[in-house]
Amino acid sequence: MTSSLPPIAITMGDPSGVGAEVIVKALAERDAESRARFVVIGDRETLERALKVCGLSLALADFDGSPVADGIALVHVPVAGLPGRFSVLSPACGEASYQYIRRAVEMALKGEAAGIVTAPISKEALNAAGHHYDGHTGLLAALTQSASSWMLLASERLKVIHVSTHVALRDAIGRATTERVLATIRTGHAHLRRMGYERPRIAVAGMNPHCGENGLFGTEDDDALRPAVVAAKAEGIDVEGPISADTLYYRAYQGAFDLVIAQYHDQGHIPIKLVAFDSAVNVSLGLPIDRTSVDHGTAFDIAGTGKAKHVNMLAALAYAERLAASRSKATG
Structure with missing residues (x-):
């Protein structure tokens, strides 16, 4: 990433969660020049409390479009009624979570931000505020008017993109259509190509135990998944499947594949959180803007204690920088 790029916007997430803490901890580990590549979108008072509980003395500077020489650049977004303390479902x-994201998306769409890194939000609080989305991915798709979006979880040795995420399991089965699986394969392939993989090796996880065992345990694998793999192969994509999920993730982790297509939320999340709980990055694909995120929640139980680990946030910041650099290279 070069200094000619606009900064990457970091949304603070739920003011009652650990977002503010992991942000200030992560930025504190960077030198002033590196820190100037980011601007936080959030609440000043919450960030000041986070700095205090984390024992940090960085200054918060109002962002005016120019890099901040030292301290943390901040776009303060006022929201009425914040509880003024951590660990409160409100x-x-x-509403604050929504407004931070909306502002960051607006900046990114205007070219005022090179991408977005999001701290965790509470889906319950978001919906209680009248914003009825399944989380960041659906909200970002709506704000950018994107027809489709995908969640990619990326770690060093295992990467997973999901056909569906925050839906009931019975609904996830219905969403695994040939068209959606094929679109997921294409999206994952394009992203890995952008990230430097010359010929990504992709594997499609089966829906049913043993991929249905020739119809004995269900026909979705043969009826919907296999045709998508055949179509992707015809396009020149290096893809295999469907492969029984009970062996696929081990093979991918050992290096046989660069990317796994997971059919539903837990099929993809459980393996990633087992092997890379602190370091996996959540990446939104299919949007006109770049977005990465930590792969953990608001952690209300430890918010305000200074105990929250910021390794995930460091990884999300680094991935966002790689995306910004690749976008700049492609357009420049």
Whole structure:
């Protein structure tokens, strides 16, 4: 990433969660020049409390479009009714989460931000505030008017993109259509190509035990998944499947594949959180803007204690920088 790029916007997430803490901890580990590549979108008072509980003395500087020489650049977004303390489930915090994201998306769409890194939000608080989305991915798709979006979880040795995420399992089965699986394969392939993989090796996880065992345990693998793999192969994509999920993730982790297509939320999340709980990055694909995120929640139980680990946030910041650099290279 070069200094000619606009900064990457970091949304603070739910003001009652650990977002503010992991942000200030992560930025504190960077030198002033590196820190100037980012601007935080959030609440000043919450960030000041986070700095205090984390024992940090960085200054918060109002962002005016220019890099901040030292300290943390901040776009303060006022929201009425914030509880003024951590660990509180509050509709006001849900409204604040929404407004931070909306502002960051607006900046990114205008070219005022090179991408977005999001701290965790509470889906319950977001919906209580009247914003009825399944989380960041759906909200970002709506704000950018994107027809489709995907969640990619990326770690060093295992990467997973999901056909569906925050839906009931019975609904996830219905969403695994040939068209959606094929679109997921294409999206994952394009992203890995952008990230430097010359010929990504992709594997499609089966839906049913043993991929249905020739119809004995269900026909979705043969009826929907296999045709998508055949179509992707015809396009020149290096893809295999469907492969029984009970062996696929081990093979991918050992290096046989660069990317796994997971059919539903837990099929993809459980393996990633087992092997890379602190370091996996959540990446939104299919949007006109770049977005990465930590792969953990608001952690209300430890918010305000200074105990929250910021390794995930460091990884999300680094991935966002790689995306910004690749976008700049492609357009420049």
